Amino acid sequence: GESVGLHLPTLSVQEGDNSIINCAYSNSASDYFIWYKQESGKGPQFIIDIRSNMDKRQGQRVTVLLNKTVKHLSLQIAATQPGDSAVYFCAETNPNTGNQFYFGTGTSLTVIP
Amino acid sequence: DVKVTQSSRYLVKRTGEKVFLECVQDMDHENMFWYRQDPGLGLRLIYFSYDVKMKEKGDIPEGYSVSREKKERFSLILESASTNQTSMYLCASSPLAGSNQPQHFGDGTRLSIL
Numbered sequence: 001g002e003s004v005g006l007h008l009p010t011l012s013v014q015e016g017d018n019s020i021i022n023c024a025y026s027n028s029a030s031d032y033f034i035w036y037k038q039e040s041g042k043g044p045q046f047i048i049d050i051r052s053n054m055d056k057r058q059g060q061r062v063t064v065l066l067n068k069t070v071k072h073l074s075l076q077i078a079a080t081q082p083g084d085s086a087v088y089f090c091a092e093t094n095p096n097t098g099n100q101f102y103f104g105t106g107t108s109l110t111v112i113p
Numbered sequence: 114d115v116k117v118t119q120s121s122r123y124l125v126k127r128t129g130e131k132v133f134l135e136c137v138q139d140m141d142h143e144n145m146f147w148y149r150q151d152p153g154l155g156l157r158l159i160y161f162s163y164d165v166k167m168k169e170k171g172d173i174p175e176g177y178s179v180s181r182e183k184k185e186r187f188s189l190i191l192e193s194a195s196t197n198q199t200s201m202y203l204c205a206s207s208p209l210a211g212s213n214q215p216q217h218f219g220d221g222t223r224l225s226i227l
Contacts (some may be wrong), residue, residue, distance in 0.1 A: 043218035
């Protein structure tokens, strides 16, 4: 079955430092990946996505890296700010599952002012 | 921006009650989903729907049913609520299948069954 996990359940970083959040997946057929941010009391918010034909994608202060060889996905946040404090989780899907996404359990990021 | 609206942020019900959770999206999305979110377990799919009057079971459908009478509205029904259904419930929507588009979520309904 599908398995999407995160290496660390919690991460604390100093304001201004860069953050790296990791995710591993098990299905080599996975072809589309998303990172979500979930603040306390809110629903998951889309941050960035990447398709399997790419290994890197950049957004505003965020970069997603995809290593299909080891089935690993990471989210890098540059110059982390207090507003970045939230739970981050990855999600993946593949052609065999159609609309169904599989979600990781999340990493809680705390930014220390 | 896509807006997914869940009718209640917090809900308290009693064991055995029939509970309705409502979700509305305003982007004309074909797909709608209901998840529950529990600490340490992540999001688990309960039911989803590709189109009006269509429904598919997710990973944990037992004890739940759904209704999609209109494209923009997807309802989750707990036929006879039990305490193990206390959870955060999240609704999501996305465009057509196979388009590799993200799901957009509502802010959730925190349901407590006493």
